[in-house]
Amino acid sequence: MYVxxxxxxxxxxxxSAVKTEPRxxxxxxxxxxxxxxPKAQNDTREIALTRIFLGMTLIAWAFATxxxxxxxxxxxxTMHWLxxxxxxxxxxxxxxxxxxxxxxQLTRLGHFxxxxxxxxxxxxxxxxxxxxxxxxxxxxxxxFKEEISxxxxxxxxxxxxxxPNRRVVLLIDDPPNPKDPWxxxxxTAVRQLPFTIQTFLEEAAAPFAEAYDQYFDRHxxxxxxxxxxxxxxxxxxxxxxxxxxxxxxxxxxLDPADALFVRKIFAASAEAHRQRAKALWQAALVEELxxxxxxxxxxxxxxxxxxxxxxxxxxxxxxxxxxxxxxMNLNSYIGxxxxxxxxxxxxxxxxxxxxxxxxxxxxxPDADFLITxxxxxxxxxxxxxxxxxxxxxxxxxxxAVAQTPYSAVPGAxxxxxxxxxxxxxxxxxxxxxxxxFNATFWVGANALLRKSALDHIRVIDQERGFQIVKYxxxxxxxxxxxxxxxxxxxxxxxYNYPERLAYSATPPDFGAxxxxxxxxxxxxxxxxxxxxxxxxxxPKWGAKLVEGFFRSHYLISIAAVNISLLVLMAIPFKESIQxxxxxxxxxxxxxxxxxxxxxxxxxxxxxxRVYAFNLMLIPVNLSGVIKSLHQAITRRKIPFSRTPxxxxxxxxxxxxxxxxxxxxxxxxxxxxLDTMNRRWTHASFSVIxxxxxxxxxxxxxxxxxxxxDFIYGIKEKQAK
Numbered sequence: 001m002y003v004x005x006x007x008x009x010x011x012x013x014x015x016s017a018v019k020t021e022p023r024x025x026x027x028x029x030x031x032x033x034x035x036x037x038p039k040a041q042n043d044t045r046e047i048a049l050t051r052i053f054l055g056m057t058l059i060a061w062a063f064a065t066x067x068x069x070x071x072x073x074x075x076x077x078t079m080h081w082l083x084x085x086x087x088x089x090x091x092x093x094x095x096x097x098x099x100x101x102x103x104x105q106l107t108r109l110g111h112f113x114x115x116x117x118x119x120x121x122x123x124x125x126x127x128x129x130x131x132x133x134x135x136x137x138x139x140x141x142x143x144f145k146e147e148i149s150x151x152x153x154x155x156x157x158x159x160x161x162x163x164p165n166r167r168v169v170l171l172i173d174d175p176p177n178p179k180d181p182w183x184x185x186x187x188t189a190v191r192q193l194p195f196t197i198q199t200f201l202e203e204a205a206a207p208f209a210e211a212y213d214q215y216f217d218r219h220x221x222x223x224x225x226x227x228x229x230x231x232x233x234x235x236x237x238x239x240x241x242x243x244x245x246x247x248x249x250x251x252x253x254l255d256p257a258d259a260l261f262v263r264k265i266f267a268a269s270a271e272a273h274r275q276r277a278k279a280l281w282q283a284a285l286v287e288e289l290x291x292x293x294x295x296x297x298x299x300x301x302x303x304x305x306x307x308x309x310x311x312x313x314x315x316x317x318x319x320x321x322x323x324x325x326x327x328m329n330l331n332s333y334i335g336x337x338x339x340x341x342x343x344x345x346x347x348x349x350x351x352x353x354x355x356x357x358x359x360x361x362x363x364x365p366d367a368d369f370l371i372t373x374x375x376x377x378x379x380x381x382x383x384x385x386x387x388x389x390x391x392x393x394x395x396x397x398x399x400a401v402a403q404t405p406y407s408a409v410p411g412a413x414x415x416x417x418x419x420x421x422x423x424x425x426x427x428x429x430x431x432x433x434x435x436x437f438n439a440t441f442w443v444g445a446n447a448l449l450r451k452s453a454l455d456h457i458r459v460i461d462q463e464r465g466f467q468i469v470k471y472x473x474x475x476x477x478x479x480x481x482x483x484x485x486x487x488x489x490x491x492x493x494x495y496n497y498p499e500r501l502a503y504s505a506t507p508p509d510f511g512a513x514x515x516x517x518x519x520x521x522x523x524x525x526x527x528x529x530x531x532x533x534x535x536x537x538x539p540k541w542g543a544k545l546v547e548g549f550f551r552s553h554y555l556i557s558i559a560a561v562n563i564s565l566l567v568l569m570a571i572p573f574k575e576s577i578q579x580x581x582x583x584x585x586x587x588x589x590x591x592x593x594x595x596x597x598x599x600x601x602x603x604x605x606x607x608x609r610v611y612a613f614n615l616m617l618i619p620v621n622l623s624g625v626i627k628s629l630h631q632a633i634t635r636r637k638i639p640f641s642r643t644p645x646x647x648x649x650x651x652x653x654x655x656x657x658x659x660x661x662x663x664x665x666x667x668x669x670x671x672x673l674d675t676m677n678r679r680w681t682h683a684s685f686s687v688i689x690x691x692x693x694x695x696x697x698x699x700x701x702x703x704x705x706x707x708x709d710f711i712y713g714i715k716e717k718q719a720k
Contacts (some may be wrong), residue, residue, distance in 0.1 A: 043116035050109045053588035057105065061098050064581035068094065090573045093564040094582065100561055101589040103553050107433025108592060111498075114436050118498045126385050127296060135368035135392070137166045137384055138337065142329045143375040144173040148189050149254065150376050150505070153261050155197055155309060157378035158371070160265060163385045164303040167365060170194050170311040173329045191311060198309040204243055205305035211236055212302035215295075224291065230284035233297050237277035240304060244270035256411035257378075257505055264380050264503070318349040319466045326444070327474035330372060334454065335469035338366035370449045377406055377445045377504035387448040387497055400453030400492035401484070405431040406445045406504040410601060414508050416700040418602075419613045421506045425600045426593070426610075432496050438543070439550035440494035442487075444480035446502040450492075457486040476523030476631075477638055481555070485527060489534050510701045511650030511709070514620050521624025524555035526632050531555060559625040562618050569667055569689060572674060572682045612696035615689060619659035649705070654713025657706045664693050 068091050075084040139158040143151055151170065158168045174187050211232065218224055248266035253259050280297070283289060314320040314332035321328040336352075340360030344351045357363065369388060373379065387402040405428045408421030434440045454471040461468045473482045484494060507513040535548045594607035631638050667690040674683035697706070 043112045046112045047109060047116065050105055050112065050592065053592055054102070054105045054109065057098075057101060057585055057588045060581050060584035061102075064094070064098075064579055064585055065091075067579050067581060086571070086573065089567070089571075093567055096560040096564050098585050099553060100557055101585060103550060103557075104430065104589060105592060106437070107430045107550070108596065110433035110436025111429050114432060114498050120499065121386070121389060126382075126389050127300065134163065134165045135388060136366060137161075137163060137369045137371065137388065138365070138367040139166060139168045139371040139373060139384075140171055140330060140333060141168065141373050141375055142171045142173060142326045143190070144324075144326075144329075145186070146190075146375045148186070148193065149258075151190060152193060152197070153258065154373060154375050154378050155193065157261065157265055157381075158373055159197060159201055159307045159309050160269070160305075160381055161307075161379065161384040162269075162300075162304065162381045163388070164299070164306075166307050166384065167367075168194070168307060168309045169333065170309075171329050171333055172311055172313045173315065173324070173326075174313075176313055176316045194309045194311045198307075201305045201307060201309070205302075207239065208236060208301040208304060209306065212298045215298045219291075219295075224294075226288045226291070226294065227284065229294050230280060230289055233289075233294065233301075234277045234281050234284075236301050237273045237280065240301065241270045241273035241277065244273065256413070257409045257503070259411065260409050260503060261378055265378070269381055316350055317343075317352040318346075319351050319353075321463055321468050323463065323474065325474050325477070325479070326374075327470075327472040327479035328468075331468075331470050331472055331474075333364075334370065334451075334471050336364045337370075337451070339364055367451055370451055370454075372444065372447050372449065374445045374504060377502060379446060380501045383446075383501045384448070386499075386501065390495060390497065391448065391450060396495075398492050399495050400450050400487045401440075401442045401447050401494040402497060403443060403447040403495070404497045404499060404501040405443045406502040407500045408506050409503050412506065412508070415609075416510060416513065416613075417506050417508045419606065419609045419700070420513055422597055422600070422602050422606055422610055423613065424504075424506060425602075426596060428500070429596060429600075432498055434550055434554075435494075435496040435498075437546055437550050438493070439547050439554075440484070440496055441551070441554055442480040442484045442494055444478075445504045447480070453487060453490075453492050456490045456492070457483065475637065476526050476628075477519045478523040478527075481523065482527045482530070485530050485534060489530075507650075509649045510705075511652040514652060514656060515650075517617055517620050518624040518627075521558045521621040522627045522631075522638060524557075525559060525625065525628045528552070528555045558621050559628075562621045562625070565615075565618065565689075566622075569670060569686060572677075572679045608692070609699075612692040613700065615693045616660065616696040616700060619656060619663060623656075651712055652701065652706065652709045654710055654717075657701075657710045657713070660693075660697055660701065660706070664690060664697065667693065 068087070072084065072087045072091065075087055139161070141151070141154055141158060155168060155170060170190075170193070172187075172190055174183070174190065176187075178184050178187060215229065215232075244266045248262050248270065251258065251262050251266065253262060280289070312333055314329060315322055320332045339354050340357045340363045341352050342355050342359060342361040344353050369391065371379075371384060383404070387404075390396060390402050391399055406424070407428055408424040410421075412418040412421055431440065431443060457471060459470050459473075461470050471483075472479050473486065476482055487494065507516050531548075531551055535544055535551075590607065593610075594604050597606050597610070598604055627638050630636075667686050671683050671686035671690060674680075674686055697703075
């Protein structure tokens, strides 16, 4: 049974995943960009280069700050209080931008220092975690109205983890009793998917399980022939390689994510088993394999496809949380782990009641570790093995979260998707650098969690009169970030593994991207007081200042950078902006940023596209910041908005179309006023940014698309 036999689900016409999200429109065809391969890098050279540019930035910053303070002193002496306050504002804005500049270079330095010293553990050592002692692992995949093909890809990557003692649970968060016939059909298909994959892998596992049983019988009868066992193992490895090759050949590739999945999961596994067969054969020729090695090889093959794949729907039970967000979807299942239950039907609905094991009708196996994996992401097959090895190492008992920040899928068809992916890949570098300075944050698309650490941040809440357990806080829409602070407050650490082991989809259009990036910008300011309290209480002031430098910027950077750019564009600041040292502080940052893009497989010209992309996101980011402030003032939780994963284009709300054009018009007016008043430096700054923004609106949003979405928004309001 090949994987294409279950991929018939891909051919089922499924409509938009989320009816409640913005309307889905037909997507325009985009030019297909080639997939880039990252170039070889010299880490020592990059470390030296970063230090040189960091020194240049500090020198330019010192001279620029000296000049700005001198102007401030002059204005104080003349007692021109309005221009004095204006100068203070300018200094604050400039310092906030340089703050981000320095942080990027420091995290870049940390990233390359870590990579230079990173030595991946050999496969033989990793596999000392064998079937007898491997900690129990449960992989949780929260899902809400996703495309069937997307969920299938994620579940397969989770189920094919080269790790024993694993379970995969699809946490279906769709309404359990939809009225729409199409939603009913979609939910039925999603519910069936875990069983289909389970059956598919059971068939693949059968010959390897049988081979292990036969070996075990021979071992009991003491009829082991090492030479013959070696030949059998080589044949079994070739058989596994053939299975993966057939899946690679039969998998229906519809997009770059499918192509990468085939390459990273099926093709890579096939090659690994070919190489393993070769290594076993060569080892057997040189010297006899030990019985311990032979048994380990049989066990590994027996557990290769041996996995339980199941699902759970918390919204089916009245006494579980009904709050619609990913955090509560995860919390609801984590709270059940290691316990026994029975289902009770009452007048108001179905209840899940905890009971003793002897009375239980449903038992949730315990787990030492959890992997949380978004339904639009996938993992390489060695993800669990490598990260659990890190968690199990001596002195790592206090690591609560180990992860690899996800990378963008290469080869995106659209310009927006490709450039948004570039910013995601740059974030990978920044997060790796955070670990060097003990300032890692949990990035929720994928993570390995220590269950005992989650128990330390467990709190009890009330919802609709029922007791609800929370491990991951849902006070903000960036629940993983707040949970990071909860964990470090209790003495735990977070760790980024310095290899790319996880990939996630990037929204392909502006409407979907807007929802994602607005959510990312919402919550940092709410979490900041909790972080500051932690920093204030913690001893070791030197380490505290370093950690606080990085963690604080992570929470305030979106607000600080976007507000600073807006104010700098709106106010001429007269002679303050004339300093030649100010652009010199930015040159190293842009050079290193562009260099990193090239080394990640992008182009030097993408540096300018990323800059235009970030200008376009100013209204989006600020709307997220404003929602944070609104929640902080009103103490009313912001609803969780899921990023649409649909085949068509997601319409952009009318307000954001208006804000983009209003921002462009404002900058053009500022440029005209600067020109009339002969403020040439500020006029140049305005026209350059207006040009970049205008290009981004044409290239990333589209004039036709923005008109279409704006008119649709008007009609929608009239219909109401």
